[in-house]
Amino acid sequence: MSDSCDYFREHAIVATRKARALPAGPAKRKQRTVARVYHLLSREAAFAPNIHHLDEFRAAQRLERQITGTG
Template sequence: MTKIMSDAFDYFRAYAVRALCKARSMPQGKMKHLQLVAGRNYNLLKKEAAYAPNMQHLEDFRAAQKLERSLDREPDVAATARCHVTPPGSQNIGREAH
């Protein structure tokens, strides 16, 4: 079990570092803010994965990836995709802590 936790932690950490570095290189604006949000989501997933492995993290991870992919597309596409991504906190409301 420790190996799985370590892998998830390292995996989410790599995504967080990449997303935050990408955000630092972007000019000020909504796109930079959303890239920072994606990086923070990965960082939160990293912290959760450090405590215990949880398959439910994958939903949050996929939502963060979807947000990042929408940022890489044209700005008008990113605006419509942003409306469909739910914040990570709202996804955790009905979950039990393991």
């Protein structure tokens, strides 16, 4: 993973797999939203990488930790 685009894409893949494993309900919808955010960040980072993406990335990570209950 040499650049932020690949980094965000890998997080999107992992988040999507987590969402697929969850039973139907609010947690699954939130996890799918997190996966979409990571995917959008990877697409934006492909065009113009900058540090502004880090704030959105950290917000998505916080939401993902709340969903899984580890933070």
